[in-house]
Amino acid sequence: MVAGVLSVPRFLLGICADAVFPPLCNACNAPLLPGESIACQACRGAIVSVDEWDDAYRDALVRLGLEGTVADFVAAWYFERDSPLRELMHRLKYGGMTPIGVEFGRVLGERIREAGRGESGVIVPLPLHPSRMRERGFDQCACIARGVSTVTGRPVDARLIRRVRFTASQTTLGHGERRENVRGAFALRPHASVAGMTILLVDDVVTTGSTMRACASVLLGAGARSVIACAVAIAR
Ligand SMILES: [Zn+2]
Numbered sequence: 001m002v003a004g005v006l007s008v009p010r011f012l013l014g015i016c017a018d019a020v021f022p023p024l025c026n027a028c029n030a031p032l033l034p035g036e037s038i039a040c041q042a043c044r045g046a047i048v049s050v051d052e053w054d055d056a057y058r059d060a061l062v063r064l065g066l067e068g069t070v071a072d073f074v075a076a077w078y079f080e081r082d083s084p085l086r087e088l089m090h091r092l093k094y095g096g097m098t099p100i101g102v103e104f105g106r107v108l109g110e111r112i113r114e115a116g117r118g119e120s121g122v123i124v125p126l127p128l129h130p131s132r133m134r135e136r137g138f139d140q141c142a143c144i145a146r147g148v149s150t151v152t153g154r155p156v157d158a159r160l161i162r163r164v165r166f167t168a169s170q171t172t173l174g175h176g177e178r179r180e181n182v183r184g185a186f187a188l189r190p191h192a193s194v195a196g197m198t199i200l201l202v203d204d205v206v207t208t209g210s211t212m213r214a215c216a217s218v219l220l221g222a223g224a225r226s227v228i229a230c231a232v233a234i235a236r
Helices: 002-006 010-020 041-046 055-064 084-095 098-114 130-136 140-152 175-182 210-221
Strands: 072-079 122-125 161-163 186-188 198-206 226-235
Touching: 041 084, 055 072, 055 210, 055 226, 072 084, 072 098, 072 198, 084 098, 084 140, 084 198, 084 226, 098 140, 098 198, 098 226, 122 140, 140 198, 161 210, 175 210, 186 210, 198 210, 210 226
Parallel strands: 072 226, 122 198, 198 226
Antiparallel strands: 161 186
C-alpha cells in the first residue's frame, strides 16, 4: 500500500494536494490563483512601492549617507501600519517562512538592477547575533540576500560580517540611542579582505539606518570601495 502511494510521481501528488488544499496568501489567507505565489495580487497591489522622489526615501538616503557612510540606497517598499507587508514580514521572521524572504529578495533584486547597482559587488546580509540565530534557526536577511542573488547573479557572502556584541531590540529606542546601541556591534570575519570591493549590504526594514551605518563603517574602515544599502522596506 505504502509502496503504491510512493510510486505516484511526486509532481502529481503536488497537483492533487493543490486541488484539495490550494495554497493561501500569506498576508490575507485568501486562496491563491494559478500563477500566484506567496501573496495574492490584491495584497501585492496594496503594498506601496518606494519612489526615489518621495520625502521618506530622500530622508532615509540622507541619514544613511551621513559621514559618507553609504554611497547609495535601494529599497522596494514602505513598511506601513496597515500594509500586507507587515503580516508577510511577521511570518518570515517569527514563522520561519523562508520562501517569503527569497521572494522579497527577488523584488529587491529587480530594484537593484533597475537602479544600475546589480552589475558588480558582493551581496552581504546584515548578520543576526549567533544567539538569536540559534533561537530562530534561520537568518531572514540571508534568505533575502539569496533572492537578490537569483536576480542580479552576484555572489552572497553571509559570513563576511558578524555580530560581536548582542544588541537590545531597537524598536523602543530613539535615533541617538540606536546609534549607541549598535556601536562596536559588528566586526569583519578574521582574515577576510574587502579591499577595493563594492558591497551590497542587505537588510529587511530600515528605520533610522543606524544598524546599516554601523555595518558600513566596519566595511569601509577595512578598505571596501563603496557600500550600497539595500532594504526590502523603509519604515514609515
Ligand atoms: Zn492576499
